[in-house]
Amino acid sequence: MLGYMLNRLLILLLAYAYPAYECFKNVEKNKPDLELLRFWCQYWILIAAMTVWDPFGDSIIGWLPMYSEAKLAFCVYLWYPKTKGTKYVYDSWLKPYIQKHEPEIDRTLSELKTRAGDSASLYFQRVLSYSQTRAFDVLQIVMSQSIQRPPQGGAPMQTQAAAPYATEPSGNGDNGARNRLNKTGAGPAR
Known part of the structure; x- marks a missing residue:
């Protein structure tokens, strides 16, 4: 062998x-x-x-x-x-078999083409929908990261959430922030 x-x-x-x-x-x-x-x-x-x-x-x-x-x-x-094997096998076996079953083969091929087209269309729609969803997710992530970044080239800006902590005394006798507020009239008077 x-x-x-x-x-x-x-x-x-x-x-x-x-x-x-x-x-x-x-x-x-x-x-x-x-x-x-x-x-x-x-x-x-x-x-x-x-x-x-x-x-x-x-x-x-x-x-x-x-x-x-x-x-x-x-x-x-x-x-x-x-x-002359091709001529013998083709004419004796394959040609008669295919001619006998040609309508069934054509019908089956037509059904398969239709199913394949429908399946391709369905999968294309699913892929497109999935791609759109993922693209929007990525866009949201990028947008949320760009909003959280401090501006370039200077001292970071204070966000509104951090502002209340700047007006409270530090507890070590530094009343600078309170004094500044009292001078402007925004804080409680003493």
């Missing part, structure tokens, strides 16, 4: 890289061969179907000996010109 990593590398090279390069060469020709383009389109449809099946197949029959090697051999069988 080949090692898992080596097998994955071979699948990437032989099932994806080489066929992609061959498809690229045909597409970039001055006059592409339409039959060859049809072949590569069918190949990529089969590879897409195989990729969708892969997680299920790996969990169900992946324990079989030589399963990974069989997948590799199947991919080579599909694109190898002498076997």
Whole structure:
């Protein structure tokens, strides 16, 4: 048995890289061969179907000996010109199955598109609402911090809450604040 990593590398090279390069060469020709383009389109449809099946197949029959090697051999069988594997598998298996179930597939895809659009719209609205709420919270925090800061470049201003404490005597015989209030007429007369 080949090692898992080596097998994955071979699948990437032989099932994806080489066929992609061959498809690229045909597409970039001055006059592409339409039959060859049809072949590569069918190949990529089969590879897409195989990729969708892969997680299920790996969990169900992946324990079989030589399963990974069989997948590799199947991919080579599909694109190898002498076997004509793509044409056989596509025309015999995939095409009849899809044609038989095409209305159901189209209906399901339409429903999924509608649900996806509705879900995307709902989540977008939720994200927008959450973002607005957080932006207002941040703005409130910034505004509250900017109001509490003393002005730059001078002695800090007294706030109204601190003013009553400035008029009370310190208790060590300093009656300066009381005397100032008495001179202005704002305090109790003695």
